[in-house]
Amino acid sequence: MIESDAPVTLDDSGDTVPTDWTPAALSDDIPAASAAPGQLGAHDLAIWRSASGRIAAWADRCPHRGMRLSHGFVRGERLSCIYHGWGYGEGGRCVRIPAHPELAPPEAIRVPVFSAAEASGVIWVAEDAPDSPPPEFPGLAAFRSLQVAAAPEAVAAALGGTGTVIEATLAGLSVVALIQPLRDGAAGLHLLAPEDSDPAALDALSAAVEALRRRVEAAEEAAA
Amino acid sequence: MSELGAMRDQWYPVAMTKQLTAQGRDTLLMGAPIRVFADDGGTPKVTDGAGRALPVIDRFGHVWTSLGQPEKDLFTIPEVDQPGRRLVDVGVCRVRCSPLRAVENFLDIAHFPFVHTDILGSEPHTEVERYEVEIRDDVDEVWATKVKFFQPQAAKSAEGGITTDYMYRVCAPTCSVLYKTCPPKPEEWDVIALFVQPLTETLCDVWPYMALYDDDAEMTDLIHFQQMIFVQDRSVLENQLPALLPLDPGREIPTRADMTSIAYRRWLKRHGFTYGAQLVAA
Numbered sequence A: 001m002i003e004s005d006a007p008v009t010l011d012d013s014g015d016t017v018p019t020d021w022t023p024a025a026l027s028d029d030i031p032a033a034s035a036a037p038g039q040l041g042a043h044d045l046a047i048w049r050s051a052s053g054r055i056a057a058w059a060d061r062c063p064h065r066g067m068r069l070s071h072g073f074v075r076g077e078r079l080s081c082i083y084h085g086w087g088y089g090e091g092g093r094c095v096r097i098p099a100h101p102e103l104a105p106p107e108a109i110r111v112p113v114f115s116a117a118e119a120s121g122v123i124w125v126a127e128d129a130p131d132s133p134p135p136e137f138p139g140l141a142a143f144r145s146l147q148v149a150a151a152p153e154a155v156a157a158a159l160g161g162t163g164t165v166i167e168a169t170l171a172g173l174s175v176v177a178l179i180q181p182l183r184d185g186a187a188g189l190h191l192l193a194p195e196d197s198d199p200a201a202l203d204a205l206s207a208a209v210e211a212l213r214r215r216v217e218a219a220e221e222a223a224a
Numbered sequence B: 001m002s003e004l005g006a007m008r009d010q011w012y013p014v015a016m017t018k019q020l021t022a023q024g025r026d027t028l029l030m031g032a033p034i035r036v037f038a039d040d041g042g043t044p045k046v047t048d049g050a051g052r053a054l055p056v057i058d059r060f061g062h063v064w065t066s067l068g069q070p071e072k073d074l075f076t077i078p079e080v081d082q083p084g085r086r087l088v089d090v091g092v093c094r095v096r097c098s099p100l101r102a103v104e105n106f107l108d109i110a111h112f113p114f115v116h117t118d119i120l121g122s123e124p125h126t127e128v129e130r131y132e133v134e135i136r137d138d139v140d141e142v143w144a145t146k147v148k149f150f151q152p153q154a155a156k157s158a159e160g161g162i163t164t165d166y167m168y169r170v171c172a173p174t175c176s177v178l179y180k181t182c183p184p185k186p187e188e189w190d191v192i193a194l195f196v197q198p199l200t201e202t203l204c205d206v207w208p209y210m211a212l213y214d215d216d217a218e219m220t221d222l223i224h225f226q227q228m229i230f231v232q233d234r235s236v237l238e239n240q241l242p243a244l245l246p247l248d249p250g251r252e253i254p255t256r257a258d259m260t261s262i263a264y265r266r267w268l269k270r271h272g273f274t275y276g277a278q279l280v281a282a
């Protein structure tokens, strides 16, 4: 079992995995030119991918009238707010105000920006800029994400670990589970499975993780 | 009740008159449970949670009441008495937002191309030209005039794009009336009002009301058109942060296109109309 919060050893090479990144979504769940809501601690995030494929995580609030940017639309390398179409580019800077097409938006209009990076098909976010990139998991591919209505610690414990990155065996597969603390005492569970798994094994993995979720939620409810 | 401030003594819509029954409608007004019903003679009545009778006005197809003692009569909309207008009670739309945000959205044209795409606005016609805004002290209302915006389909009765003229009027903290180009009768204005019932600070029932010159459209089509527009607005209104309307500058960034909203916020603040508002971010 791999446990973390402090840097942990993950593979045979003995490399350590820094955990100052938080897993927030799977890469496949945010295709090019789309945006989705996310969380990092108390922060609401708009996680979005530009047309060319760049991932970004911004505060989920348009500085104009407070609309959630995760409802916005992506054109090219810009995220635009769905309410009045203000467009934001590099570094969260406002570059377009459609109501005033001739106006160059003031520098000061910016959306707060978080760090975002991808590794092994997982989108990781952080408040500051971590020193090292998020962990890679050779031989594993992102499989699916679930939300669990139970504390992150309880989910980790059910998988036989603690912290953010947990190696486990589920339905006979060696998997990695990434645990994300969510608001209201819930947890995100992002699962990576061996790259060469056949569909039947993945179906069994899905069933196993859903059963685990039911178990943890039932225990949490019983304890409440 | 003190947190209701000056809004306690204002009038609010609480039901559609023609939907009233003897059994009545149990609802909320600024957090207080009330019942709206028709008495034996069919007259609208409103009682509070203790069964105490509240003041009632039956006007514009809606029943109006107040938790306090309004000093002023409910505003008037002189146009509704003009012969030939069709008066349309659209019905109710519940929105999980501040009643003040619902009104502010109604005063805003810059969102048309993005929220009401290809209906009330469309790209690239996004520019909001300078218009005039004032707080009219004699009537104590916010007015925006000389507002113009390109609309691909300005109303049910409009075909093809036109530049539509608008005037906006805020006549009560949660009520606004808009006047817009009337395609079948260019010398007149169509009148569309938004009456908002504050259920709580972050929940409201919105009752749109129209007085139109439109002989052709079916009543149900007029209603459906307006409901569709409002459902589009709701998708925005339920996703603004914070939910309360910030009345102090700094939390949000307006531009010249938002002059009506700026004046509305100023007017609210001046009167202490702060139920559903946020003062000085903590």
Ligand code: FES
Pocket (backbone or CB within 6 Å): A062, A063, A064, A065, A066, A067, A081, A082, A083, A084, A085, A086
């Ligand atoms: S709230 Fe985002 S552009 Fe207006």
Ligand SMILES: [Fe+2]
Pocket (backbone or CB within 6 Å): B105, B106, B111, B115, B116, B229, B233
């Ligand atoms: Fe709208």
